[in-house]
Amino acid sequence: AEITVAENGALGVQAVANATPAFDAVLMDLQMPVMDGLEATRTIRQDLGIASLPIIAMTANVMQADRDACFAVGMNEHIGKPFELDHLVFVLQRLAGQVAPATATTVVAPAVTQLQFEPGDLDEGGALARVGGNAELYATVLQAFEAEMPNALEQLRTHLHTDALDLAKRAMHTLKGLAATVGARHLSLVALQLEQALKAGVAPGDHAGLVVQLQLAIDALSAKLTPLLVRYQSAATNTATFSALVPIDKAQLQSDLQALCQLLDGSNMLAVNAHTKIQKSHGTQLGADIEPLRQAMGRFDFVSARTACDALLAKHCG
Numbered sequence: 001a002e003i004t005v006a007e008n009g010a011l012g013v014q015a016v017a018n019a020t021p022a023f024d025a026v027l028m029d030l031q032m033p034v035m036d037g038l039e040a041t042r043t044i045r046q047d048l049g050i051a052s053l054p055i056i057a058m059t060a061n062v063m064q065a066d067r068d069a070c071f072a073v074g075m076n077e078h079i080g081k082p083f084e085l086d087h088l089v090f091v092l093q094r095l096a097g098q099v100a101p102a103t104a105t106t107v108v109a110p111a112v113t114q115l116q117f118e119p120g121d122l123d124e125g126g127a128l129a130r131v132g133g134n135a136e137l138y139a140t141v142l143q144a145f146e147a148e149m150p151n152a153l154e155q156l157r158t159h160l161h162t163d164a165l166d167l168a169k170r171a172m173h174t175l176k177g178l179a180a181t182v183g184a185r186h187l188s189l190v191a192l193q194l195e196q197a198l199k200a201g202v203a204p205g206d207h208a209g210l211v212v213q214l215q216l217a218i219d220a221l222s223a224k225l226t227p228l229l230v231r232y233q234s235a236a237t238n239t240a241t242f243s244a245l246v247p248i249d250k251a252q253l254q255s256d257l258q259a260l261c262q263l264l265d266g267s268n269m270l271a272v273n274a275h276t277k278i279q280k281s282h283g284t285q286l287g288a289d290i291e292p293l294r295q296a297m298g299r300f301d302f303v304s305a306r307t308a309c310d311a312l313l314a315k316h317c318g
Contacts, residue, residue: 001092003267009035013043016050023053024096028075030059030066031173038073045074054095058083060177060192081177082130117186119220124228127183136276137269138182139232143298145182146225149218156194156214160207169198190217248285254317256281257309264306271302289315 004023006012009032016023026044030037037057044050057070057078067078077091092098124138131137152175159168172195179188194210202210256278263271275297283290293308 008033009040013040025054027058028055030061031170041073041075082181119186120224121186122224123183137272140272157211165198169195184221187217187221250317253282257313261309264302
């Protein structure tokens with residue numbers, strides 16, 4: 001698939017209007033700045049007059065009222081987060097007119113359930129399945145999510161302090177989807193409850209309670225994430241092929257970095273695997289020099305990762 005990414009709803013509408021050739025389908029978020037997904041879809045259908053383009057809602061808003069709102073403005077399908085990859089592929093194939101495998105007709109959307117989970121609950125198996133069983137990718141996602149959790153807490157605290165309730169709701173909506181994707185079911189449920197509370201209207205005197213509620217959920221999950229990430233890191237370290245006493249193989253390092261650069265330039269998620277290989281094979285020898293690359297890959301910031309690759313090539317392969 002060739003992907004075009006828009007940073008907000010208005011840019012999404014502009015991308016649809018300017019696309020040559022026309023897009024086969026649009027994956028539409030609902031909670032976006034400038035113009036939300038419902039308004040963007042309405043604009044595409046009414047102002048641009050594009051009626052046949054498949055538009056698929058992909059959102060953490062999974063209640064029946066949210067689904068109804070999507071269909072009311074002309075969306076063709078609704079996929080809740082966290083999504084199942086097979087179901088997403090099936091929907092894309094069906095709506096874009098591609099030939100789907102015969103078994104795809106058996107794929108159904110996962111049921112929407114409202115369950116109670118223990119604090120710190122982490123569905124590692126389900127999250128791994130959503131990334132195709134790629135443990136290295138899952139570890140990278142978890143690491144990025146662990147770093148993002150304190151930011152989500154600070155965002156909630158800041159937005160409540162400034163009475164920016166719409167921004168607070170958006171922050172909790174985003175956290176809800178991210179947490180569900182990595183398998184943090186309890187934290188996702190807490191974020192959902194906070195989002196609903198903010199929608200219903202919260203008195204200023206209750207703001208501190210919301211922050212404490214999120215803090216407790218994050219603390220419980222952190223206690224679970226820390227040993228899990230250590231386990232993944234230990235597994236990666238145990239498979240390392242070099243020790244600190246072995247000099248850097250400059251030719252191999254150059255080849256590995258150039259391969260990673262090519263994947264980063266193409267925004268190819270296989271860059272995660274290529275980065276893991278570099279960490280295992282050369283991480284000990286590169287020491288602190290590899291840290292900017294590791295941090296950039298942990299954030300899936302491929303632009304910064306490309307810059308870090310260039311720096312490593314210049315310093316160690318020149």
